[in-house]
Amino acid sequence: MEVVYLKISFIGAGKVGFSLGKYFSVNNLNVKGYYSKSFKSSKEAAKFTNSTAYEDIKEIVNDSDILFITTPDDVIFNIWQQISKLNLKNKIICHTSGSLSSRIFSNANNSGAYVYSVHPMFPFSDKLNSYKKLKQAYFSIEGDKTHIEDLKNLLECLGNKVVVINGEKKHLYHLANVTVSNLALALLNLGCKYMENCGVSSEDSLKALFPLIESNIMNIKERGFLKSITGPIERGDIGTVMSHLEVIPDEDKPLYKNLSLVLLQIAREKHSEKDYSKLNEILGGI
Template identity: 45%
Template structure:
């Protein structure tokens, strides 16, 4: 497939390189930020386009890899081009293909294609995309084609509905961004206890990795340990007493979710006192 990119940020870099490494014809990049497009084209051994209409003309699939707030603007700027038979995609986790208004009337097919993966570096993240689960939402006429195209690279692919896009993205944010926030809070508390940054990271690494691996291999219920699971209200009260402000609210909010897991694991245990503490 001939694939062109409008936008040359981290996702555009990474996805373009990944597709090129999987024997797809990445034709090139167009961007308002010319130096980024030049750099991305060099990185993927493709062309730098100064004319977005020519890029669309030369492409069978066009990826719009720009920030969410700009996708509709980009679509408005290209929707009057000749789009017959072309697949137009964005990579937003939260937006659906509905952003491509009237695309079917123009003979094109609109999709949201999202790798469930935190793209953190434009030069190296492509190496890990082979492990990423992709979600696809869009035109029913071409949905199976797009799904099979992505699967041909060895990726797992899930088709989701437009109604579930935001909930799906919330799930991704919890597993990625919010976990970063919790680790940051844990690190902060250790620094307050006298650890230096390196020691805090070294101390936390085994418990973070161990918990994640246990959750993924054995399930969250089996992985859960600690004072909430064993219904140790005394320790939880001590935790709450030593915390304050935002840290305390985060502890309580996440602990209520942990309590749900504990209840599911120990159905015969009375957690009513713990529930009252965490309100």
């Protein structure tokens, strides 16, 4: 199947709808148009991508071969209920949620449609500019076997890498994404707060800590976790860990201990000869 010639449309003209549509259109895919809750959003997205704004969901479904539902997660099922009453024979229906699987499209077989979740592993913070960096993003796909390879090829043609995952693992997959993005943000914020409590301004705290953040991330990218680990846990500096536990607010102690135990596992893998048992005990490890 030559998916690159198929007509692609979007239901939900928000950050992801705008960005994917623009990314597809600048890469010469056939973007047909947009339907959204407000016609104003549909018109803006259509103008941005040189495509059509639809007022009627039936019409956009009729005119498209591939439909991306890019509404908030909680709305996807509602849209499916509306469109599954229409003629979907041989159409490819995708949503872009990271946590939901293609199973949200219940009884898809009866509709004649092929259903997928296609998740861009990328933060879309800006509907007008995020598309510019989208080439670097990995996508994950899961769903009906029939067109998995076609969708994979479509994205790979644009230069993206694609991982095919099992729909049953979708929540675990989303946990992975949230851990390295949202939870990492929370952790960095906490570090900056500690710095501010030393009397450094909030602006300077982030600026001062940033080289540490950035070089750590780059080391992990270039050398992997084992070669990048540094610090008191790896060294087995019990005194330093004790001094942290003395100053850390009580509510943050479990987080510190749990993350340190994860570091301890990495350290043990790296230095199998080293005895970390005392440190393990202090951190409450088993």
